[in-house]
Amino acid sequence: MPSTGLVTHSIYVGAVDASDAPVAYWVVPERCVLEDIYMACGTTLAKHADNYATVTVLNLGQAGGGSTAIAVQDTHDDNTAAVAIAAGVGWQLIKTTTTASLELVAGDVLKATFTETGAATSGDLVQVTLQFRFRPGCGVAYT
């Protein structure tokens, strides 16, 4: 079954105190291929070599024990793929290059974790919304 039109689910996370490594969960509603994960927030964070924010998304599977990497992004200046966070601008997480990991089944739980490195508050964010974009159906890993 090929993937179909893009479907979007957004989660309001609110204030993030990254010192506590807060998490947000999203439950996959049906078999699908994850196309993108974006964040929008009201905070601007420049890239920095020592003080930076990281957002990591793992697939816990249906039983909660999984740890498959799905996507990650940070503001670490030493990371060539890093992108600064700008208030009111969509911030794209970088998906895993293992495309099979982006094939999700109903009931998979994705866990987004917000962390920081360096000084306290270097990963704090306000008014955070995460957005998961997916296409129902399956792709290359389920041909």
Add this chain to the structure above:
Amino acid sequence: MPMSGLMADSIHVGTVDATGSPVFYWIAPERCVIEAIYMVNTTGHVVHGTNNTVFTVTNLGQAGAGTAVVAAQTNDSDVAGYVAITALVPYSITVAAAYAEMVANDVIKIVVTEGAAAQDLAAASFQIRYRRGCGLYYT
């Protein structure tokens, strides 16, 4: 490109203390036309000339600097088109057709303000309804 079936994305924001003019964001996932924006919560607020709530939805664009007002609504009796907020009844935030056309990664900013104290909301959710593709302004 014609518009397609209706899509909906709901964001549960919980308690809204309008005193602080809280802000909520939504990202347009692809080119689309916003058809409606609704809010639902568990607190009612009657129409009033002073003690009122205002919802303003602005398109910040892709760079965060946009100011186009996509939708607005209030229960301010001094404003044409006002509507009281009723608990557990969907509250339509009126969409301006001229600014309803989105491109991928436009960021929508929802701001809730109040004319006087105690206009807070509880267990609030916003729902953005849109159709993929484009409409009148991209023919």
